[in-house]
Amino acid sequence: MDVTRRGFLRISGAVGSGVALSSLGINLKPTKAYAHELDKMNRVKAAKQITTICCYCAVGCGLICSVDKVTGKIFNIEGDPDHPINEGSLCAKGAGFFDLTEANKYRLQKVLYRAPMSDRWEEKDWNWAIARIARLIKDTRDKDFITKNSKGQIVNRTESIGHLGSSNVDSEECWLMSVISRTMGLVYVDHQARV
């Protein structure tokens, strides 16, 4: 499911972040403006508007991604004026949200692998990486699995694998990591909530 928003210019509240200028009775008819200078605004108006939630502090501000209908790419992100918490406004990190998209040249795009003693990453495909990771998990778990502790109590745990993270992914993903780690017997399970 996705949502197309038409509320980009929605008017709400006082003359501040949540308002559109047309509410002020300003004449916005075209005059002698240069067409190319209005390009971005026109692109935004023609774009698909999809809402998201900010990924930094836990205030949960709403943002609107403008997605080019032809390329499917996000080209502008700003605050959602309809959102009751941020009312369209954003702090520095939120205002720079666009730089988290693929427009950022540092985004990881390939599975990377570093072999023992190697001094570099090499690109791999998912199938190879998943198979190798699963093998390492099983071998480590089977080798070190603790069925009984020093008091002879049954503990069924894997102390030799740890899991860290993350408060930086969606809740459904958190739940999966929380439970998958326990099905593998992990007890060293922690994340940023403690740090």
Place this chain on the structure above:
Amino acid sequence: MTNHWIDLQHSDCILIMGSNAAEHHPIAFKWMLRGKEKNGTKLIHVDPRFTRTSARCDYHVPLRSGTDIAFLGGMINYILNSDKYFKDYVVNYTNAPFIVVKDFDFNDGLFTGYDKAEKKYSKETWVFEKDAAGIPKKDPSLTDPNCVFQLMKKHYSRYTLEKVSSITGVSREDLMKVYTDYASTGAGDRAGTICYALGWTHHSTGTQNIRTMAMIQLLLGNIGICGGGVNALRGEPNVQGSTDHCILYGNLPGYLKMPVASLDTLEKYLKKYTPVTNDPQSPNYYRNYPKFYISFLKSLFDDKATPENEFGYSWMPKLDDGTPYSLMHLFDAMYKGTVKGLFSVGTDPAVSSPNANKVRKALEKLDWLVSANIFDNETCSFWKGPGVDPGKVKTECFLLPASATMEKEGSQTNSGRWVQWKYKAARAPGDAIPVGEMFIKIIDAVKALYAGEGGINPEPILNFKSDYINRNGAFSALKAARQINGFFLKDTIIDGKTFRKGQQVPTFGMLQDDGSTCSGNWLMAGSFTTDGENRMTARGKDDPTGLGLYPNWAWAWPVNRRILYNRASCDINGRPYNPKRKLLEWTGHKWVGDVPDGGWAPMADRENGKYPFIMKADGVGSLFGPGMAEGPFSEHYEPFESPLSKNPLSSQLNNPALHVFETDMDKTASASDTFPYVCTTYSCTEHWCSGALTRWQAWLLEMQPEAYVEIGEKLAHEKGIKNGERVKVSSARGFVKCVAMVTKRFRPFLVEGKTVHQVGMPFNYGWLFPEDGGDSCNILTPSVGDANTHCPEYKAFMVNVSKIQEAG
């Protein structure tokens, strides 16, 4: 947060302490400023450092890092001695009238029951006297010398203005100013709230910092009310969601307890964690614990979980009793070589963990490391870090490319417990996929290996339900969300209403303990309607109470309640204490307003009425809190590394229940001339946490390009350090080089008659990027943690600062 962001505007007085709200929660701070503008909210900032928050508050009061309990203990003393507490609330809604057993005592920094060798308390004396019916004895007049109220009065009488001032470095005038302003909210028609964050949790007494404030909030009648509450300004996008789902060693989703070795059967486990009360007026909601836990096991193992196999209880890992497995313990074990593999997902512990040099050494001992992120970071690439020879590191490393938040669908829970669904706006670049999908792929591959080869304790893996994939083979957050909410697994009739097999459970009140329902996290039951409508997608702007609760914007746990403990906003007859901010009201047959904490009548109805604190076995707020590791009341202890060699209040220098690590890399230095300055760490608006996301963003990096240490003008003058010069900051564990920011915003404290300087550093930087941005300040921090949570003491430790004598 007990309350939520928009509610902050309704407060009459906001104490911002242990938080730098304007910098770290700028949009939350907007609501505080709106309160100031519209309702005359007084904003008070108590913090070692003058920050952007201080700049916009009514006033700022600097205090020495690590002395919050002394500061707040003084406030309790003031409230009790000046009769500023809200008596009606304290008598009815807290355990202030409860009588504690005669053997309970406190002497020279220690409560009764301390085992010096084990560094642990046995809590036999931290209990209440009970009557013949097994109900705690009470003295509503609050005069019995052994009632909680009197014991508390006695305990905090030691926190005099003189003593508190000498410990904290805050002048007596400033103390009184805060105490009187804040205590003015102890009236029915006034609300005060506390906004805290990591500035309180990052201490060896972190949990007690918060508890002390919770006690103040109970004394002033500020919990459960509009504009009140205890509000943790949580600092990561989904840290509420990740905590609710308990990626935490001691808990399972919904804060259920992780089983321990001594509880070898399901029956023993359920008995241990299902509280009982003999008081018919206490709802004791956790009596439903077995329903939550068994429904949880059913969500994992579906029809493979049966009453005969204890729903899979025996397959699940058990912790050793009383043994912590926190982040610091993980790295300690890794350093000692017992941990061979690590998943590090969306996190950068090589920068963000305390004693980072130890963490980095520990990583070198791993056989394998699986990281998933949207950018590379210092943990994934530890093998090429400073001083590391990749040719000697055996670790097999994987760096899996993840989808960014706007490239995937799913929910995020904000600090006010609003669970907001979000949508996929664009495809992730290249081969990046959501982290959820990676874990499904991994567990399915592991499953296939166990199915093919067999192995040890294979049942929990083979039986794990993992079909959260859509028709295209991609991760379906929606399917997982439905399982987390839970289903009826067979046709069920509840109160005359029939629910069909396959329908979603509409509220946790309907979960069953016989295996006929599943729910991955009971708190989330109700995030879907019975008919399967996803309430997290709701975007209604209606505001029936006029208090900004927005009940139809997203969905809040529990059961869409927007303010927790809200029945305490009314007197025992259900009349609102503050008619101007009417959160809830009892009409004689039902509650109107927010979703109430249970629909029972108010407690004045002795037949049907219930107490308001429904999750507590006794039904009231705990001024006396025996659940804590270091005492039922809070007590000031010095940070593990402190400028003082003696605690001004007792002979007990540090938290007596502290767990200390003892490897060769766990050096500490307290009250030492080598490291004479208190240091604290923090973040800034422009970066986020370790900077693992924000340092890669040019707009943000441009504003805060490299590591710095903030130094007061006086100390800088003494050390001959000029603004903008490079300096070396060192602790017993290592050193970092960074830029000195000489500022008027740090000023020395007068502590126990001597001048104590404090400095501060952001923890946003790491060696990987930018290359000249400096390394993590966590090279300096100690791996010492809070006795209850093992949250590291990042906020108070000792350092030295010196000028770098190098060319250029």
Place this chain on the structure above:
Amino acid sequence: MNKNELVKLIDTTKCTACRGCQVACKQWNEMPGLKTRNWGSYQNPPELGWNTWTLVRFQEYVDSKGILKWLFRKEGCMHCTDAACVKVCPSNALYRTEFGTIGLHASLCIGCKECITACPFDVPKYNPHTDTILKCDLCYDRLKGGELPACVKSCPTGALSIGKKEVMIENAYTRAKELGGDANVYGDTFVGGTHVLYVLGEKPEVYENLPARPAVPLTIVAWKDWFKPLSLIAAGGVLIGSFFHYITHGPKDTGGNSDQTCKGGGE
């Protein structure tokens, strides 16, 4: 009076220096973040630049009562009525829009840098990569689209607002009165009135880089009245303009020749 005239009000007493505006401006206008160094201040880049059209300035200040304040001031184009930059621009790249703001047709700019010297607020900056001037146009495209300027929209606290000139002037004075003390309104009484107003918590002279009494230099008035009409008739106008600049101002460094916006620090 132009009914469309807009004024942006910057209430410095509400600003938390979250710098949402500074980034929102770059995001909308697609200006890059450049290499900086920490020079002992949160303020970065240290000054406005071709890629930084608005900048939050940070200033520690102890007032006469000994109270420590941290002053935050969002700096950027003031959009003067009596705009020196428009007067000196030989190619009509800088122009007055129907909102009363100063727009920039970057494609017409010839990179003569006249506006840099003329501006009493030190606002226009030269981009060496494109050989043009760049500065805030108060998001002319967004204004035309009925949207708020990116900075105003991003502002969480109400420190930034925009509206009809007379309303905003009134709001500014009401706020200054409410604040009392040294609070004052800055901008409406000089250079014909600016289209960006400040409510300042302290006297204007307290703020770094803020002229207490800004004015269009007389030489520029002269230039506009006498030389510019002539020079535009003549084919060599630009050259004459540059020559005139040199003889009236001397070889002032108009900056912006480097992508390194470092100040103070560095190694």
